[in-house]
Protein backbone atom coordinates (compact mmCIF):
# COMPACT_ATOMS: atom_id res chain seq x y z
CA UNK A 1 0.00 0.00 0.00
CA UNK A 2 1.10 3.53 -0.64
CA UNK A 3 0.54 6.52 1.61
CA UNK A 4 -2.87 7.29 0.08
CA UNK A 5 -4.24 3.80 0.75
CA UNK A 6 -2.89 3.88 4.29
CA UNK A 7 -4.44 7.28 4.92
CA UNK A 8 -7.80 6.10 3.53
CA UNK A 9 -7.65 3.05 5.81
CA UNK A 10 -6.78 5.21 8.83
CA UNK A 11 -9.74 7.49 8.12
CA UNK A 12 -12.00 4.44 7.85
CA UNK A 13 -10.78 3.18 11.25
CA UNK A 14 -11.16 6.64 12.84
CA UNK A 15 -14.71 6.76 11.51
CA UNK A 16 -15.44 3.33 13.01
CA UNK A 17 -14.02 4.42 16.39
CA UNK A 18 -16.21 7.51 16.39
CA UNK A 19 -19.44 6.05 15.10
CA UNK A 20 -19.41 2.82 17.07
CA UNK A 21 -17.46 4.05 20.11
CA UNK A 22 -14.90 1.31 19.53
CA UNK A 23 -11.65 1.05 21.49
CA UNK A 24 -8.84 1.91 19.08
CA UNK A 25 -7.01 -1.42 19.39
CA UNK A 26 -10.19 -3.35 18.56
CA UNK A 27 -11.06 -1.13 15.59
CA UNK A 28 -7.56 -1.60 14.16
CA UNK A 29 -7.71 -5.36 14.72
CA UNK A 30 -11.06 -5.60 12.94
CA UNK A 31 -9.71 -3.63 10.01
CA UNK A 32 -6.78 -6.04 9.81
CA UNK A 33 -9.07 -9.08 9.85
CA UNK A 34 -11.18 -7.74 6.99
CA UNK A 35 -8.13 -6.62 4.96
CA UNK A 36 -5.89 -9.66 5.17
CA UNK A 37 -3.88 -8.56 2.12
CA UNK A 38 -2.35 -5.73 4.15
CA UNK A 39 1.17 -6.56 5.35
CA UNK A 40 2.75 -5.83 8.72
CA UNK A 41 4.32 -2.59 7.48
CA UNK A 42 0.95 -1.32 6.24
CA UNK A 43 -0.76 -2.18 9.51
CA UNK A 44 1.93 -0.41 11.52
CA UNK A 45 1.73 2.69 9.31
CA UNK A 46 -2.08 2.79 9.50
CA UNK A 47 -1.95 2.29 13.26
CA UNK A 48 0.50 5.18 13.59
CA UNK A 49 -1.77 7.55 11.64
CA UNK A 50 -4.78 6.47 13.74
CA UNK A 51 -2.96 6.81 17.08
CA UNK A 52 -1.40 10.13 16.05
CA UNK A 53 -4.79 11.44 14.92
CA UNK A 54 -6.21 10.57 18.33
CA UNK A 55 -3.25 12.01 20.21
CA UNK A 56 -3.37 15.24 18.17
CA UNK A 57 -7.07 15.21 17.44
CA UNK A 58 -7.62 18.77 18.55
CA UNK A 59 -4.63 20.35 16.80
CA UNK A 60 -4.98 18.14 13.71
CA UNK A 61 -8.65 19.14 13.39
CA UNK A 62 -7.86 22.79 14.06
CA UNK A 63 -5.50 22.87 11.08
CA UNK A 64 -8.38 22.01 8.74
CA UNK A 65 -11.07 23.76 10.75
CA UNK A 66 -13.05 20.55 11.34
CA UNK A 67 -13.20 17.61 13.75
CA UNK A 68 -14.07 14.87 11.24
CA UNK A 69 -12.11 11.60 10.83
CA UNK A 70 -10.93 12.90 7.46
CA UNK A 71 -9.72 16.21 8.89
CA UNK A 72 -7.85 14.66 11.82
CA UNK A 73 -6.36 11.95 9.57
CA UNK A 74 -5.02 14.51 7.10
CA UNK A 75 -4.08 16.85 9.94
CA UNK A 76 -2.09 14.16 11.75
CA UNK A 77 -0.06 13.52 8.60
CA UNK A 78 0.55 17.23 8.02
CA UNK A 79 1.64 17.70 11.64
CA UNK A 80 4.48 15.24 11.02
CA UNK A 81 6.00 17.96 8.88
CA UNK A 82 7.02 15.57 6.09
CA UNK A 83 4.62 17.10 3.53
CA UNK A 84 3.15 20.48 2.81
CA UNK A 85 -0.56 20.49 1.92
CA UNK A 86 0.26 20.79 -1.79
CA UNK A 87 2.97 18.15 -1.46
CA UNK A 88 0.53 15.73 0.18
CA UNK A 89 -2.00 16.30 -2.60
CA UNK A 90 0.70 15.56 -5.16
CA UNK A 91 1.53 12.26 -3.41
CA UNK A 92 -2.16 11.26 -3.33
CA UNK A 93 -2.88 12.32 -6.91
CA UNK A 94 -2.16 9.11 -8.82
CA UNK A 95 -3.00 6.71 -5.98
CA UNK A 96 -6.38 5.16 -6.73
CA UNK A 97 -6.80 3.94 -3.15
CA UNK A 98 -6.22 7.41 -1.68
CA UNK A 99 -9.02 9.54 -0.22
CA UNK A 100 -10.03 12.55 -2.35
CA UNK A 101 -7.23 15.11 -2.12
CA UNK A 102 -7.57 18.27 -0.02
CA UNK A 103 -10.18 20.44 -1.73
CA UNK A 104 -10.13 24.20 -2.15
CA UNK A 105 -11.99 24.89 1.11
CA UNK A 106 -9.58 22.65 3.05
CA UNK A 107 -6.54 24.19 1.38
CA UNK A 108 -7.89 27.63 2.21
CA UNK A 109 -8.45 26.65 5.86
CA UNK A 110 -4.88 25.38 6.05
CA UNK A 111 -3.39 28.51 4.52
CA UNK A 112 -1.12 30.27 6.96
CA UNK A 113 -2.28 28.17 9.96
CA UNK A 114 0.50 27.49 12.44
CA UNK A 115 -0.07 25.43 15.57
CA UNK A 116 2.00 27.96 17.51
CA UNK A 117 -0.83 30.48 16.92
CA UNK A 118 -3.60 28.14 18.10
CA UNK A 119 -5.47 28.66 21.40
CA UNK A 120 -4.01 26.92 24.48
CA UNK A 121 -6.46 23.97 24.61
CA UNK A 122 -5.64 23.21 20.95
CA UNK A 123 -1.88 23.29 21.53
CA UNK A 124 -2.38 21.17 24.66
CA UNK A 125 -4.58 18.77 22.64
CA UNK A 126 -7.08 18.35 25.45
CA UNK A 127 -10.88 18.73 25.69
CA UNK A 128 -12.10 22.13 26.91
CA UNK A 129 -13.60 20.71 30.09
CA UNK A 130 -10.15 19.45 31.14
CA UNK A 131 -8.51 22.88 30.93
CA UNK A 132 -9.30 23.88 34.55
CA UNK A 133 -7.98 20.48 35.69
CA UNK A 134 -4.72 21.03 33.82
CA UNK A 135 -4.40 24.60 35.08
CA UNK A 136 -4.89 23.42 38.64
CA UNK A 137 -2.37 20.60 38.23
CA UNK A 138 0.34 22.42 36.29
CA UNK A 139 -0.19 26.17 36.65
CA UNK A 140 1.57 28.04 33.83
CA UNK A 141 3.00 24.80 32.42
CA UNK A 142 -0.38 23.33 31.51
CA UNK A 143 -0.12 23.72 27.72
CA UNK A 144 3.33 22.15 27.52
CA UNK A 145 2.25 19.31 29.80
CA UNK A 146 -0.83 18.64 27.66
CA UNK A 147 1.28 18.66 24.50
CA UNK A 148 3.78 16.23 26.05
CA UNK A 149 0.89 13.91 26.93
CA UNK A 150 -0.02 13.93 23.23
CA UNK A 151 3.39 12.75 22.01
CA UNK A 152 4.31 9.22 21.03
CA UNK A 153 5.46 7.19 24.06
CA UNK A 154 8.64 5.17 24.49
CA UNK A 155 8.57 1.45 25.28
CA UNK A 156 9.90 0.94 28.80
CA UNK A 157 10.97 -2.26 30.51
CA UNK A 158 12.18 -3.21 33.97
CA UNK A 159 15.03 -5.67 34.37
CA UNK A 160 13.88 -8.36 36.78
CA UNK A 161 16.83 -8.42 39.19
CA UNK A 162 15.71 -11.80 40.49
CA UNK A 163 16.76 -13.22 37.11
CA UNK A 164 19.08 -10.73 35.39
CA UNK A 165 20.71 -7.36 35.93
CA UNK A 166 20.02 -4.44 33.63
CA UNK A 167 23.33 -4.78 31.76
CA UNK A 168 22.62 -8.39 30.93
CA UNK A 169 19.16 -7.48 29.60
CA UNK A 170 20.60 -4.56 27.64
CA UNK A 171 23.14 -6.86 25.99
CA UNK A 172 20.41 -9.36 25.16
CA UNK A 173 18.22 -6.64 23.63
CA UNK A 174 21.04 -4.82 21.85
CA UNK A 175 19.30 -5.24 18.46
CA UNK A 176 16.24 -3.35 19.69
CA UNK A 177 17.95 -0.04 20.44
CA UNK A 178 17.12 -0.32 24.17
CA UNK A 179 19.03 2.09 26.43
CA UNK A 180 19.15 2.50 30.20
CA UNK A 181 16.42 4.75 31.61
CA UNK A 182 17.73 7.87 33.28
CA UNK A 183 15.93 7.72 36.64
CA UNK A 184 14.86 4.15 37.42
CA UNK A 185 18.00 2.05 38.04
CA UNK A 186 16.61 -1.18 36.55
CA UNK A 187 14.78 0.44 33.64
CA UNK A 188 15.40 0.10 29.90
CA UNK A 189 13.87 2.25 27.22
CA UNK A 190 13.28 1.95 23.50
CA UNK A 191 12.70 5.45 22.11
CA UNK A 192 9.30 6.46 20.70
CA UNK A 193 8.72 5.16 17.20
CA UNK A 194 9.45 7.52 14.37
CA UNK A 195 7.58 7.83 11.09
CA UNK A 196 5.91 4.61 9.97
CA UNK A 197 7.91 2.32 12.22
CA UNK A 198 6.79 0.24 15.15
CA UNK A 199 8.31 -0.96 18.38
CA UNK A 200 9.89 -4.39 18.36
CA UNK A 201 7.78 -7.16 19.88
CA UNK A 202 9.99 -7.54 22.95
CA UNK A 203 7.64 -10.09 24.47
CA UNK A 204 8.66 -12.50 21.73
CA UNK A 205 12.29 -12.34 22.93
CA UNK A 206 13.73 -15.37 24.69
CA UNK A 207 14.87 -13.06 27.51
CA UNK A 208 11.25 -12.10 28.14
CA UNK A 209 10.14 -15.73 28.20
CA UNK A 210 12.95 -16.43 30.69
CA UNK A 211 11.61 -13.70 32.96
CA UNK A 212 14.60 -11.36 32.63
CA UNK A 213 12.43 -8.31 32.16
CA UNK A 214 8.88 -6.99 32.31
CA UNK A 215 7.26 -4.27 30.21
CA UNK A 216 6.63 -1.42 32.65
CA UNK A 217 6.66 2.35 32.29
CA UNK A 218 9.55 4.03 34.06
CA UNK A 219 7.06 6.05 36.12
CA UNK A 220 5.47 2.87 37.42
CA UNK A 221 8.92 1.53 38.31
CA UNK A 222 9.71 4.75 40.17
CA UNK A 223 6.41 4.60 42.10
CA UNK A 224 7.12 1.01 43.15
CA UNK A 225 10.65 1.97 44.27
CA UNK A 226 9.40 4.96 46.26
CA UNK A 227 7.12 2.63 48.23
CA UNK A 228 10.31 1.34 49.86
CA UNK A 229 9.51 -2.37 50.17
CA UNK A 230 12.45 -4.16 51.83
CA UNK A 231 13.35 -7.83 52.33
CA UNK A 232 11.37 -9.32 55.22
CA UNK A 233 8.47 -6.87 55.06
CA UNK A 234 4.76 -7.71 54.88
CA UNK A 235 3.26 -5.81 51.96
CA UNK A 236 -0.31 -5.70 50.67
CA UNK A 237 -0.82 -4.66 47.04
CA UNK A 238 -4.49 -3.74 47.47
CA UNK A 239 -5.29 -3.01 43.80
CA UNK A 240 -2.85 -5.46 42.23
CA UNK A 241 -4.57 -5.89 38.85
CA UNK A 242 -2.28 -7.78 36.49
CA UNK A 243 0.54 -7.39 39.02
CA UNK A 244 2.94 -4.88 37.45
CA UNK A 245 3.75 -3.28 40.79
CA UNK A 246 3.43 -6.57 42.71
CA UNK A 247 6.35 -7.99 40.74
CA UNK A 248 8.46 -4.85 41.23
CA UNK A 249 7.77 -4.84 44.99
CA UNK A 250 8.65 -8.51 45.28
CA UNK A 251 11.90 -8.03 43.33
CA UNK A 252 12.84 -5.11 45.61
CA UNK A 253 12.31 -7.49 48.55
CA UNK A 254 14.59 -10.05 46.91
CA UNK A 255 11.93 -12.70 47.49
CA UNK A 256 12.11 -12.29 51.30
CA UNK A 257 9.02 -11.39 53.30
CA UNK A 258 5.58 -11.48 51.74
CA UNK A 259 3.63 -9.58 49.12
CA UNK A 260 -0.12 -10.16 49.16
CA UNK A 261 -1.78 -9.34 45.86
CA UNK A 262 -5.49 -8.62 45.89
CA UNK A 263 -7.97 -6.90 43.61
CA UNK A 264 -11.71 -6.30 43.77
CA UNK A 265 -12.05 -7.91 40.35
CA UNK A 266 -10.53 -11.37 40.56
CA UNK A 267 -10.44 -11.69 36.78
CA UNK A 268 -7.95 -8.83 36.65
CA UNK A 269 -5.53 -10.89 38.73
CA UNK A 270 -5.56 -13.74 36.20
CA UNK A 271 -2.39 -12.74 34.26
CA UNK A 272 -0.38 -12.58 37.47
CA UNK A 273 0.02 -16.36 37.73
CA UNK A 274 1.85 -16.65 34.40
CA UNK A 275 3.93 -13.60 35.17
CA UNK A 276 4.97 -15.04 38.54
CA UNK A 277 5.99 -18.34 36.96
CA UNK A 278 8.16 -16.55 34.43
CA UNK A 279 9.72 -14.02 36.75
CA UNK A 280 10.67 -16.30 39.65
CA UNK A 281 8.94 -14.17 42.30
CA UNK A 282 8.34 -16.66 45.09
CA UNK A 283 7.12 -14.41 47.91
CA UNK A 284 3.83 -13.35 46.31
CA UNK A 285 0.56 -14.72 47.59
CA UNK A 286 -2.51 -13.99 45.52
CA UNK A 287 -5.41 -13.28 47.88
CA UNK A 288 -8.65 -14.64 46.54
CA UNK A 289 -10.84 -15.12 49.63
CA UNK A 290 -12.25 -12.44 51.94
CA UNK A 291 -11.09 -14.40 55.02
CA UNK A 292 -7.47 -14.39 53.76
CA UNK A 293 -7.65 -10.64 53.34
CA UNK A 294 -9.28 -10.04 56.74
CA UNK A 295 -6.43 -11.89 58.44
CA UNK A 296 -3.98 -9.23 57.26
CA UNK A 297 -5.71 -6.39 59.09
CA UNK A 298 -3.33 -4.28 61.17
CA UNK A 299 -0.27 -6.36 60.18
CA UNK A 300 1.11 -4.73 57.03
CA UNK A 301 4.35 -2.72 56.88
CA UNK A 302 3.16 -1.24 53.59
CA UNK A 303 -0.24 -1.14 51.92
CA UNK A 304 0.00 -0.01 48.31
CA UNK A 305 -3.13 1.41 46.70
CA UNK A 306 -2.52 1.61 42.95
CA UNK A 307 -5.90 3.22 42.64
CA UNK A 308 -8.38 2.97 39.76
CA UNK A 309 -8.21 6.39 38.12
CA UNK A 310 -8.96 8.30 34.93
CA UNK A 311 -5.56 7.25 33.55
CA UNK A 312 -4.96 10.80 32.32
CA UNK A 313 -1.21 10.24 32.84
CA UNK A 314 -1.25 7.49 30.20
CA UNK A 315 -2.91 9.41 27.36
CA UNK A 316 0.22 8.99 25.18
CA UNK A 317 -0.51 5.25 25.13
CA UNK A 318 -4.32 5.36 25.23
CA UNK A 319 -5.20 8.54 23.37
CA UNK A 320 -8.81 7.50 22.70
CA UNK A 321 -9.42 7.60 26.48
CA UNK A 322 -8.64 11.33 26.42
CA UNK A 323 -11.69 12.12 24.31
CA UNK A 324 -13.98 9.60 25.98
CA UNK A 325 -13.41 10.77 29.55
CA UNK A 326 -16.26 12.75 31.15
CA UNK A 327 -16.62 14.84 34.28
CA UNK A 328 -19.00 12.19 35.57
CA UNK A 329 -16.42 9.43 35.15
CA UNK A 330 -13.86 11.57 36.96
CA UNK A 331 -16.30 11.96 39.85
CA UNK A 332 -16.99 8.22 39.90
CA UNK A 333 -13.24 7.48 40.10
CA UNK A 334 -12.80 10.06 42.89
CA UNK A 335 -15.55 8.41 44.95
CA UNK A 336 -13.97 4.97 44.42
CA UNK A 337 -10.56 6.28 45.44
CA UNK A 338 -11.89 7.76 48.69
CA UNK A 339 -13.70 4.51 49.50
CA UNK A 340 -10.57 2.44 48.78
CA UNK A 341 -8.39 4.67 50.98
CA UNK A 342 -10.90 4.23 53.81
CA UNK A 343 -11.10 0.46 53.31
CA UNK A 344 -7.37 -0.17 52.92
CA UNK A 345 -6.08 1.92 55.84
CA UNK A 346 -6.91 -0.70 58.49
CA UNK A 347 -4.46 -3.16 56.99
CA UNK A 348 -1.54 -0.86 57.85
CA UNK A 349 0.11 -1.65 61.18
CA UNK A 350 0.91 1.25 63.53
CA UNK A 351 4.13 2.80 62.20
CA UNK A 352 3.51 1.32 58.74
CA UNK A 353 2.91 3.12 55.44
CA UNK A 354 -0.20 3.65 53.37
CA UNK A 355 1.03 4.35 49.84
CA UNK A 356 -1.38 5.86 47.33
CA UNK A 357 -0.53 5.91 43.62
CA UNK A 358 -2.43 6.95 40.51
CA UNK A 359 -1.52 7.22 36.84
CA UNK A 360 -3.53 10.44 36.66
CA UNK A 361 -2.27 14.02 36.51
CA UNK A 362 -5.41 15.56 38.04
CA UNK A 363 -5.08 17.03 41.53
CA UNK A 364 -8.67 15.97 42.23
CA UNK A 365 -7.51 12.33 42.13
CA UNK A 366 -4.14 13.03 43.70
CA UNK A 367 -3.15 15.68 46.25
CA UNK A 368 -6.74 16.72 46.99
CA UNK A 369 -7.70 13.08 47.49
CA UNK A 370 -4.90 12.27 49.94
CA UNK A 371 -5.35 15.59 51.79
CA UNK A 372 -9.07 14.83 52.27
CA UNK A 373 -8.17 11.36 53.51
CA UNK A 374 -5.77 12.73 56.12
CA UNK A 375 -8.51 15.09 57.28
CA UNK A 376 -10.83 12.12 57.72
CA UNK A 377 -8.16 10.08 59.50
CA UNK A 378 -5.51 12.20 61.26
CA UNK A 379 -3.68 9.05 62.38
CA UNK A 380 -2.02 9.18 58.95
CA UNK A 381 0.66 11.79 58.22
CA UNK A 382 2.40 12.43 54.90
CA UNK A 383 6.11 11.53 54.94
CA UNK A 384 8.71 14.10 53.88
CA UNK A 385 8.45 13.53 50.15
CA UNK A 386 11.35 15.78 49.25
CA UNK A 387 13.67 13.80 51.50
CA UNK A 388 12.21 10.55 50.16
CA UNK A 389 12.81 11.59 46.53
CA UNK A 390 16.34 12.76 47.25
CA UNK A 391 17.20 9.56 49.09
CA UNK A 392 15.95 7.31 46.27
CA UNK A 393 16.88 9.38 43.21
CA UNK A 394 19.72 11.75 44.10
CA UNK A 395 20.71 14.03 41.23
CA UNK A 396 17.20 14.01 39.75
CA UNK A 397 15.69 16.89 41.73
CA UNK A 398 14.29 18.53 38.58
CA UNK A 399 12.58 15.38 37.33
CA UNK A 400 9.62 15.45 39.73
CA UNK A 401 7.20 17.93 41.23
CA UNK A 402 7.21 17.64 45.00
CA UNK A 403 4.00 18.98 46.50
CA UNK A 404 4.52 20.91 49.74
CA UNK A 405 1.50 19.26 51.38
CA UNK A 406 2.82 15.81 50.52
CA UNK A 407 3.14 13.94 47.24
CA UNK A 408 5.40 13.39 44.22
CA UNK A 409 4.25 13.96 40.67
CA UNK A 410 5.77 12.67 37.46
CA UNK A 411 4.78 13.69 33.95
CA UNK A 412 6.01 13.23 30.38
CA UNK A 413 7.20 16.85 30.14
CA UNK A 414 9.00 16.82 33.49
CA UNK A 415 10.14 13.23 34.03
CA UNK A 416 9.91 11.70 30.56
CA UNK A 417 7.57 9.07 32.05
CA UNK A 418 3.83 8.59 32.05
CA UNK A 419 2.01 10.88 34.47
CA UNK A 420 2.03 9.42 38.00
CA UNK A 421 1.19 10.57 41.50
CA UNK A 422 2.74 9.03 44.62
CA UNK A 423 1.92 9.76 48.25
CA UNK A 424 3.16 7.83 51.30
CA UNK A 425 1.38 8.35 54.61
CA UNK A 426 2.64 6.89 57.88
CA UNK A 427 0.19 5.50 60.39
CA UNK A 428 1.02 7.06 63.73
CA UNK A 429 -1.02 4.84 66.04
Ligand SMILES: C[S@@+](CC[C@H](N)C(=O)[O-])C[C@H]1O[C@@H](n2cnc3c(N)ncnc32)[C@H](O)[C@@H]1O
Nearest residue numbers: 239240241243244245263264265268306307308
Ligand atom coordinates in the same frame (compact mmCIF):
# COMPACT_ATOMS: atom_id res chain seq x y z
C1 LIG B 1 -4.46 1.00 38.20
S1 LIG B 1 -5.16 -0.56 38.20
C2 LIG B 1 -3.92 -1.54 38.96
C3 LIG B 1 -2.70 -1.79 38.13
C4 LIG B 1 -1.70 -2.74 38.76
N1 LIG B 1 -1.40 -2.38 40.12
C5 LIG B 1 -0.40 -2.79 38.00
O1 LIG B 1 0.60 -2.18 38.38
O2 LIG B 1 -0.38 -3.53 37.00
C6 LIG B 1 -6.38 -0.41 39.43
C7 LIG B 1 -6.99 -1.73 39.91
O3 LIG B 1 -7.85 -1.43 41.00
C8 LIG B 1 -8.85 -2.40 41.02
N2 LIG B 1 -9.93 -1.94 41.91
C9 LIG B 1 -10.97 -1.13 41.63
N3 LIG B 1 -11.73 -0.94 42.72
C10 LIG B 1 -11.16 -1.64 43.72
C11 LIG B 1 -11.48 -1.84 45.09
N4 LIG B 1 -12.56 -1.30 45.64
N5 LIG B 1 -10.67 -2.63 45.82
C12 LIG B 1 -9.58 -3.22 45.26
N6 LIG B 1 -9.23 -3.07 43.97
C13 LIG B 1 -10.00 -2.28 43.21
C14 LIG B 1 -9.22 -2.57 39.58
O4 LIG B 1 -9.86 -3.82 39.35
C15 LIG B 1 -7.85 -2.46 38.90
O5 LIG B 1 -7.31 -3.73 38.66
